[in-house]
Amino acid sequence: MSGNCGRDYTRRIYYYETDNMGIVHHSNYIRIMEEARMDFMRNLGYEYTAMEAQGIIMPVTGVSAQYLRPLHFDDIVHVRTKLTSFNGVRAAFSYEIFRQGEDRPSAVGESGHCFLDTATRVPVNLKKRYPEFYERAMEIQEKSK
Numbered sequence: 001m002s003g004n005c006g007r008d009y010t011r012r013i014y015y016y017e018t019d020n021m022g023i024v025h026h027s028n029y030i031r032i033m034e035e036a037r038m039d040f041m042r043n044l045g046y047e048y049t050a051m052e053a054q055g056i057i058m059p060v061t062g063v064s065a066q067y068l069r070p071l072h073f074d075d076i077v078h079v080r081t082k083l084t085s086f087n088g089v090r091a092a093f094s095y096e097i098f099r100q101g102e103d104r105p106s107a108v109g110e111s112g113h114c115f116l117d118t119a120t121r122v123p124v125n126l127k128k129r130y131p132e133f134y135e136r137a138m139e140i141q142e143k144s145k
Contacts, residue, residue, distance in 0.1 A: 009036040009079045023070035033095045034077035046133050055118045065109035076100035086137045089126040090114050
């Protein structure tokens, strides 16, 4: 992982992600952030499918993005993802999206999540239900301070 317990995810912008102005459509930044979050979790050692196998889902409770500089077809982007808050029931992530070779972000965003039992849709505390993930996430959060 890169500095400050973040994780960088790299990908190319595809033509279908752009609009008729030739820039990435605003909705696709949210998708890119989701890809980066899944990559972040995978690199913690916990695939989202493993969480689902434990009977836990992680719905989005809120998402925001600020579009600072447009991205275009075929740009290579790096997304820096950080776990900014975690208490076992809720989690929040931040994202900075950079065009390759640039130091200023093209977009920044945040997402909030909760953890629910798949069958009942009732909130669960990962400290009890999925302690391996809970301990690893707490470690990451502590290192981020």
